[in-house]
Amino acid sequence: MFCSFCGGETASGDHEHCRSRLSLIDPPRYCAECARRMVVQVDPMGWTARCSRHGERTSAEAAQR
C-alpha cells in the first residue's frame, strides 16, 4: 500500500504529516494501490481522483468508508 499524499510505501517511513494533510486540506494525489500520480479534479463540494490503472475514486466514496 502507498501513501496518497507522498506516494511512499505506507509500511516504511513516517507518514504522520501526510495523514494530517490528507485529513485537513488535501485530496489524494497518489494511487494507494500502485503509487501512480492520479488526475485529480477538485470542485467546490468534493473531488475525483483517477488512476490510469485502478480507476476513479471520489470524495463521496471516501466519506462512506
Added chain:
Amino acid sequence: MTTASTDTATGTAGEPGDILAVAREQVLERGEGLSEAQVLEVLQLPAERLTEALALAHEVRVRWCGPDIEVEGIVSLKTGGCPEDCHFCSQSGLFDSPVRAAWLDKDRLVEAAKQTAKTGATEFCIVAAVRGPDEKLMEQIRVGVAAIRAEVDINVACSLGMLTQEQVDRLAAMGVHRYNHNLETARSHFPEVVTTHTWEERWETLQMVRAAGMEVCCGGIIGMGETLEQRAEFAVQLAELEPDEVPMNFLIPNPGTPFAHLDVPQGPDALMTIAAFRLAMPKTVLRFAGGRELTLGDLGAEQGMLGGVNAIIVGNYLTNLGRPAEQDLEMLETLKMPIKALNDTL
C-alpha cells in the same frame, strides 16, 4: 528587519501616539486607511495587543462595509501544467509537484456553480492555471459563463492570468462581474516569488480590468518569506490599487514547490496581518481565502471574522480542500453575521 509580530514590543494602550488610538481616529472615524509606516507599527505590536487590534479592525469593517458577509465559491476549470514559476504554486508545470493537468467539462462547471449558489454565495469564480488565456480557453469561458448565467442566479468571476486589452473587453462583454488577479506579495519581494513574469505586468492587467468596468479582485499570500516591512509595503500597494476585493491567503507549503520547506504561518501572526490589512483598507471586501484551515484552524477563523474579514470562500479551493461549506455557514450563524444577498451586489 522583523519577521514576526511578537518581535518588537512597541505600542502601549492609552499612550499618546499609540498606533491603535491613532487608527481609531483616522480609520474608524474618518475612513482613511493607514500609511505604510503605520501598518508596520500595527504588525509590530506585541502579541498581547492582538485582541485589541482585531476588535478595532472589526469595528472598522462594520462601520465602513456594513454587517454583511460576502460568500463565494471557486472552481478550477484548468488545473496544473502552468508554464509560470510562482514558487508557492503546486500547479506550475516547472516543478516536481504531484498535481497533474486536468480540465473540467461544462456540465461539471455548471453543477459546481449550482452547488455554490445553494450555499447562499453571490460570487462564483472560474479559475485556470495559465499565464494568460489562449483562444481555446476564451471559448470555453464564453460557453461556460453563458451557461451559468442562463441557469444559475450568481455573479460570475474569472481568474485567467494576464490579459490583453482585447481579452479584457471580451470578458466584460460576456458579463464577467469581477476579475481576480493577485499581486501575490510586495513589489520588492515579488522577484523572490516569481521569475517568469513581473509584478508590473500583473498591475497592467488589473488596470485594464478596472477600466473595462469589471470589479477588481486582487490579493496575495502571507508567509512567503516576506519581512514585516514588506507586508506593510504590500498592504499599501493594494490600497493604492483600490480593489473591490482583497483575498488573503496563507502559505500552504506544497510538496515539490520551491516553498515546500517554508513553515505554515503562525495563527497570531496571520491574525495581526488581517487586522493591519483591514486598517489599511477600511472599505474593501477582505476575504478569507486559502490556507486558513492550516494556519488558523476553527477558532482562528472565527477570530478573523471578528477581526476585519467580511468575506469567505466556502467549500473547496483549486487543488486543496476547505472545510465543509455547512461548517462555515454555521459559523456565520453563530456569529450572527448575515450573508450578503445577490441584489445587494448588482
